[in-house]
Amino acid sequence: MVVKKTAAKKTTPAKKAATVAKKAVAKKTGAKKVVAKKTAAGTVASAVPASRAADEPGVLPVRQGEDPWSASEVLEARAELLAEAERLRAEIASSEASVAGLLRDSGGGAGDDDADTGAKNITREHEMSLAATARETLAQSEHALERLDEGTYGRCESCGNAIGKARMQAFPRATLCIDCKQRQERR
Numbered sequence: 222m223v224v225k226k227t228a229a230k231k232t233t234p235a236k237k238a239a240t241v242a243k244k245a246v247a248k249k250t251g252a253k254k255v256v257a258k259k260t261a262a263g264t265v266a267s268a269v270p271a272s273r274a275a276d277e278p279g280v281l282p283v284r285q286g287e288d289p290w291s292a293s294e295v296l297e298a299r300a301e302l303l304a305e306a307e308r309l310r311a312e313i314a315s316s317e318a319s320v321a322g323l324l325r326d327s328g329g330g331a332g333d334d335d336a337d338t339g340a341k342n343i344t345r346e347h348e349m350s351l352a353a354t355a356r357e358t359l360a361q362s363e364h365a366l367e368r369l370d371e372g373t374y375g376r377c378e379s380c381g382n383a384i385g386k387a388r389m390q391a392f393p394r395a396t397l398c399i400d401c402k403q404r405q406e407r408r
Contacts, residue, residue, distance in 0.1 A: 282383035316352035
């Protein structure tokens with residue numbers, strides 16, 4: 222009797238990560254096919270649907286003298302924005318739970334003196350302020366993710382020029398180039 226050994230496909234961590242990245246990008250962008258770029262480390266999924274990648278070779282704008290966005294850099298920016306959004310959602314839920322607890326415990330303030338009432342009010346206002354700030358930052362992160370999907374990430378919403386890859390990597394939610402941001406702040 223002859224026993225045949227079949228070789229099982231080995232999945233390396235790099236291949237597995239590329240597959241997961243491709244699926245995540247395809248799910249997020251709604252693309253049926255996602256362009257992949259072959260690198261020395263392995264295959265890296267591009268964050269650009271195949272239909273758009275054929276039309277726009279560089280896809281994301283960069284300033285003169287900057288290297289174009291690589292697929293791994295785009296995926297890194299997307300992952301950072303997604304992680305930030307999840308953190309902010311958790312922070313908002315925590316702040317809302319704290320405010321609800323403070324409102325529930327304030328119940329008329331029987332036995333509280335003015336200092337206790339004032340401290341509770343300050344704590345409640347502080348929690349509400351934290352939640353509002355987190356909501357605003359979450360909206361900015363979600364807007365940045367939408368811009369990534371649309372291919373407008375890295376383009377100034379005011380003048381239309383490239384914001385700059387270095388600025389986008391330092392502050393992934395940026396929507397204005399440095400010149401437009403400075404003009405806005407002078408007002």
